[in-house]
Structure formats: structure tokens, C-alpha cells
Amino acid sequence: MQIKLWINNKEFNDDIAPDMLLLDLIRSKGFLSVKRGCETSNCGLCTVMLDNKTVLSCSTLAVRANEKHVTTIEGLEKEALEFGGFLADEGAEQCGFCSPGFIMNVLAMKNELKNPSEEEIKKYLEGNLCRCTGYMGQLRAIKKYLSRVKEGSYENS
């Protein structure tokens, strides 16, 4: 079936199978940051934004993105670097395989929650699994990043 969508503001018109998953469509267009860590919507690695709301692209049909805007970390490089620097300063990107999906959700959280508590941060990001870090380094990076956001160091995205 015919669909039209934008990935990182670039328009794509495509004839796709009705059962194609958004994750596979995105990767087929060369946006390879998006990863699959499970097939059961449990790990959060495939997180992308669909019209500015995070979705799990492994369990979203590509047709659901028809006439919509998909954003991956390739489309948010500046923001990814702003937060990613804090992650790197903790050594908490480790293998990096879960980083893109995790960072997408951190950026969404930054826009959605104002001054979140530690518990709210954990709850918001509960669906983003990481096997390397034990999550503590990620939490340190998030706290440092959010305090910089609060100081107005970054433009809103």
C-alpha cells in the first residue's frame, strides 16, 4: 500500500506491505540508529517520535505513520549531543546499543515533565532497558542534564 511520511523532515513516498513494521521501514531508509532489542515491546531500544510523541517502532505498523512525521536520533543530533555529553562523562553509554532509544525518551521527558523527581524520572524511563550500566550512571547524567536545562542552557526543541 502507498504511504507518505517524513523521517527527520525528509519526505518518503513508498509502496509497502501492510504488515511492515515502522522499525523496519525506518531502517530500510538508512536511519540505522533505531535498534531492535526484543520482539515484544519490552526493551525500548526502538523508541522514535511519531508526531512528537514517543512510540515503540517495533510494535507500530508502518502504515500508522502515514501522513505523519517520524523523528529519530539522526534528526536530533544537537540535542543528542547535549545530553549525550553528560552520559559520556559518566561512562554510562557503555556498549551504546540502547543509547538511541533511551536518549529519545530522555528528550521526550525533558519536554514533558517539569522538574521531575528521581522517582518520576525512573517511572518515565522504566521501559528503556539497559544491561550494561545498572542505570545509576544514566541517572547521574540525567540529573546533571536537567539541571542545565533548568538553567536555560539549551534552546527548547
Added chain:
Amino acid sequence: MKIVNKGVRKKDALALVTGKPVYTDDIAPNCLTVKLLRSPHAHAIIEEINTDKAKKVPGIECVLTYEDVPKTRFTTAGQTYPEFSPYDRAILDKHIRCVGDPVAIVAGWDEKSVDKAIGLLKVKYNVLEPILDFRKAKDNKIIVHPEEDFKALVDVGTDKDRNICASEVFEFGNVEEELKKCSQIIDETYHTKANHQTAMETFRTYTYMDTYGRLNILSSTQVPFHVRRILANALDIPKSKLRVIKPRIGGGFGSKQSSVSEMFPAVVTWITGKPAKIVFSRKESLTNGSPRHESEIRIRLGADDEGIIKAIHMDTLWNAGAYGDHGPTTVGLAGHKAMTIYNSAAAYKFNYDVLYTNTMGGGAYRGYGATQGFFALESAINELAARLNMDPTELRMKNMLTQSQVGNKLPTYYNEELKSCTLDKCLLRAKEMIGWDEKYPCRDMGNDKVRSVGVAVCMQGSGISNVDVGAVEIRLNDDGFYTLMIGATDMGTGCDTILSQIAAECLECELDNIAVNGVDTDTSPYDTGSYASSTTYITGMAVVKACETLKNKILDEGARLLGLNSDDVEFNGKEVFSLKENKSISLKDIGNNSLVGFNNYLTASASNYSPTSPPPFMAGIVEVELDKLTGKVDIIDYAAVVDCGTPINPNLARVQTEGGIVQGIGMTLFEDILYDENGRMMNDSFMQYKIPSRIDAGNIRVEFESSYEPTGPFGAKSIGEVVINTPAPAIANAIYNATELNFRELPITAEKIALKMLERNNI
């Protein structure tokens, strides 16, 4: 030290946080998709496979059965040759030994065709009764490996006709005599289950033929050089025909110390000449991965009334599963690591049987057997403390290795000499951090909640003594930058950066002046790979040696260019100079001159092994909150203090510690590979096989009490594995301190706790 012992960013960090395409599946171009038909039976003989219809599906390139692939047996364990793991596996075998064993390999140009072809394969099985309980495997009438061409390269006590993969008895002193003299004996049996590493990147491999007719393998592996040998064995071709490349990999934790996925696309490419790729699904990674071995360890621990330990006996059963990968070697660490920490007893015995069954074959998982051993022995130590009505930290201070034992021989640890240890400082500091004296054993919080603390100590090794080899090469290039060539495998742990830090420290330069890369068996110097907590210690020392040699060459070349003697010049990282003669030449000029005509191109290489495997140590104290109605355990706080010698990069060492602890928490509280009565893994997805989320992890605090290991680079020992060994015994101890109930089987789920409390309250 300027760069060593600093928490610098990983050299690959910014590429990873911006999602650059650096992993196997990102690099593989359009190629054949390889998938497997897997057996639904745990034990069967394939009588017939009809591939006719499958082969006719458009887009299918090949369908391979056991009749089409080489018949040589090999091990998929990534170990130094001759491997201790028996050669008990074929790429495809007529004899099915566990659910999910591969039956056919299908390759095609798109995934849908491959799926369709797999659905059209018709297989006739002669279904046999499986042996699923490892306690019943020895001398069972069901034999997992009856094949004639089974081969054990090393005598590890294998007797395949009795389902024995490996067997050994170690004794020091006379345990029975010593136990007779003991007024206090703990005699209990501890059971740990198989569990998975679950690296976020599942097993995957891309293969292609290169210009020279050689098979190239790009794979997510911890052991590229071992993969070269394993595939040469599997395909029955010379190693010279193979090249293995390791790009960035999405986690390992030991799972990729076995060659799990490589052989399937490799055989497809070797037969068809076409590029091919396999990406394991999460389900396949769970049902046919390389998990930690299930264990059952009976501990007999003898002591006097003062709590002085006199004898330790560890009687150990190990479930190899269907194949012997790492079975004969993981088991050894259960005893030799765990018992060593209590070095002052008069007698030790450690005997084991590693048994074949029709469950998934085991593998290497961080801790490599020591984790199971420490759960058993540390739990027994905590039970002894309870028996004596003694604080378990006091009991440990009386018996365990401390600074004062440096210089002593370790009879249960291959008689190595202890050269560095601050375990006593680690334990005392962990007690302070958690507030042990105020919180031990527990506090009632009201609302049926109780908060309690629990403790454990542990050690691991640093590389495999006299076996592991790490070689490096370092080159001086034009403009004076260096290329560091390593065969050690960064799997997210940061060894590319850590080894560069060591080089930068030695050569007195900025970290950015060291270029480093992934592993390519054609161009990287040999390295056994990243496992056994070896990289920083073994390969790090090779970097120190190579840099020393290069430094001398730079001095010589600088002196020659200045027209001076080498003895009259110095090198400060930026220039070779002589204060006396007031002459100098920059590293940039030396580098540029070295690439012109008559001058010398400057490179140095070094290979390193170690006759010892110095143990890192750790004390872990946990505070939990236990709900007395539901049995639910929440991790409130975890105080971890580690002696890893000098942490080369404290940030990365800290994250290693935090990550290992959370994996240990998962293993302790809920991770469990569950089989149905036919041997099928029931919880084969992340929906059912739960790994800890950030809610489950609790708060973790890590500190270092660094000793200085004289045989390590800048005093470093290892960090990667020791960190997973304390959670299970420490949490079990905290649960005891909350409930006065001992849980000797992992995982300790809320259900088990609630039921046992109900049971006790009814009596």
C-alpha cells in the same frame, strides 16, 4: 599520573550517543538472510527432511541439512587451544540434543521467502526421551553424546557414556579429619539456576567472500581470534582462509565468548559464495544462547566455637546442558575462587561432576562459575554466623583474606602468592556506608514492612594465568601521532579507551594523539579476547611493554637526527632534547622524518602473559525492604567497595560495578530459565524472562579501596567480573535477617518468600 586513573570519556562515546551505524547489522549491506529451522523436541533423531517445496520458494538461495554441511566436530567455546571444552558439536547434526537445536539452515534474498521456506520443510523425527534433570544425568540410560567422533582434547575427566562432561577432585589437607574436630558444622545444599546475559544486541554475524577468495566474518563477538579457529574447525578449512572482524558490539557479558551465530551464515557463504547475514531474534537468543550453568553445591563448613574456619568442602554438580561449552572450566572457579577467600583453614576439598543433559548448552556469563560458588559458600558463612549468634561481618574479619596476608601462598588458588589485597578495608568501608551497626540485622518499619541488611565478600581473577596472551603494536606516524593496534575486544566496557589511556600515560601524550580501532584478525596482533577479566591486566601490560620499546626507539632516532648519542638525550612526550647541547627535535619532525628515505619507521610490538592471576576483591552490603505479606523484596541501597588495584578509568570501573550488581540482583530475585516437562524454555521473551528495570535496581553506591598490584599495569587488577558475585549471597542474607528463613535456591522470588513464611507460621 596524568591520564591513568582519570575518568575520561570513551573514545567512541559520541558516535554511540548520536546513534551512528557502527554495529554488525548496520554495516552489513543487502545480502542473503539466513534463518534456522529449530527442533521442537529436546531429544530426537532426524529420520528424514524433505526440502523440495522449500527450495522452490522464489528467492531461496539454499536449504542446508546435516547432509550438506561438514561433519567435523568442534566446540563453540572461545578458549585457547587446546580447548578444555570437548569437541561435541556439529554445525547441523542428525542427533537433536535440546529444544531449538538447528535442523536446517535456510538462506534467501528476503525474510518473507525465508520464513515461507522454513514453514514448508517437512521433518520426520524419531522422538526420544530426554534427560532434563542434571541430578539424574550421571549413569542414566539416556546418553546425550553417544557419537563415536566425540573428542576431548584435554583430559578433564570426561566420560561421555556416563554423561560426564568433566569431573575432578581437589583436596588440600584432610577435610574429613578436620571436620571431625569441628564443634560447628554447616552442611547445606545450594541451587542456582541457569540465567542469561541478555546483551541488548542479540547474536549476529555477516559473512562474505573477499577479493582473495577468503571468507570474511564480521561478527558481534568477544573472541575474534577464537572464532577464526572455531570456524576453521566447523567448516574444515584452513585458518588462512578466514578473516574475522569485530566492529562495535552491543554488549557481551560472556555470551559472545561462545561462537553462537557465526557458523550459520559462514557455511552459507562458503557454499554459495554469496554474502549472508543472520540476526538472532530475542527468542532464539533466549532459547539457544549460552547461559550461566545451573549448579547444585553441597557445602560442608567446619569451624570452632569462636568462628575460626577449619575446613571447607564443596561438593558440586554442574549442568553442562546439551553441549560442553565452558562446562569443564566454569565449574573450577566455583571452588577455587570461593574457597580462596577463606585462606586460613587447615583443609579444603572441591569435587565436581559436570553433566550433560537435554537442556540448552551453557556458556560463559560474567563471574564464570565463581558467582555460583560464592552464592553457596557465602550463604554458608552467613548461616554459620547465625548459628554462632555472631555478626557476619565479624565472622568474615576473623577468617577472610586481608592486607596482613599479602605475601602468603594461596593453596586453593594454584598456590599463587597474594600480592595485593585490601578486602578488610573494603568490608569496613561498606559497613560505614550502609550504617551496618545501626541497621543490622533489621528494623520493623510498620505496615508489615521490614528493612534488613545483608553482606557478602568475593574475589575473581585477572586473566587466566599462563594461558591468556595479549599482544599489541604501536606505531609512530607522521606529525607524531600514534596508532595503537590491539586484538582485545571492546564490547562497550571501554578497553579501546583504557588501553589508549595506558599508552598515553607511557608516551606522555594527549589521549587524542592515540588512534585505536576495532579488531581484525588480519591486521590486529593476537589476543585471546575479552574474557576472564583479562583485558586491562593482560593486554594493558603489553601496552606498557610496547610503549617502553617505542620510547627507546624514539630516543635513538631523535638522537641520531640531532647527531647525538642516545644516552645524552631525553624524551618528554613532545620532543627529544639535550639540555647539555641545547638541541631538540619535535616528535612531529621525528615522525615526519621517519617516513622519508633513509630514516627509520618507528614501531614496537609486545606480547604479554602472566604467571599469576591476581584477584580483585569486593565487599557488598545490601539494604532491602521486605513486605511480610507478599514476600516482595525491594533493593533500597547497595554499598559496594572494590579493590581492583588502580582503577585505570574510575568512571568506567564504577559503571562496571553498578552494572554487574544489577545483573546480580536480577539473578537473585527473578531471572530464571524455566523448562516445561518436554524441555522447552517457557519464558522465552523479555515479557516473561524479566531483567531488572531501573525501578528494580534500587540505589547503588560504589567506592574503591585501591591496593597496588605489582604485576599489573600501573598497579591495576581486573574489574569486569568480580562485581557480579556479591548480590546473591548478600540479598539472601538480608532476607534471612528480615525473616529468619534461609533461601538456598535462586531466584528468591516473592512467591517463594511468601510461601515459606506461610509454611513457617502454620507450624
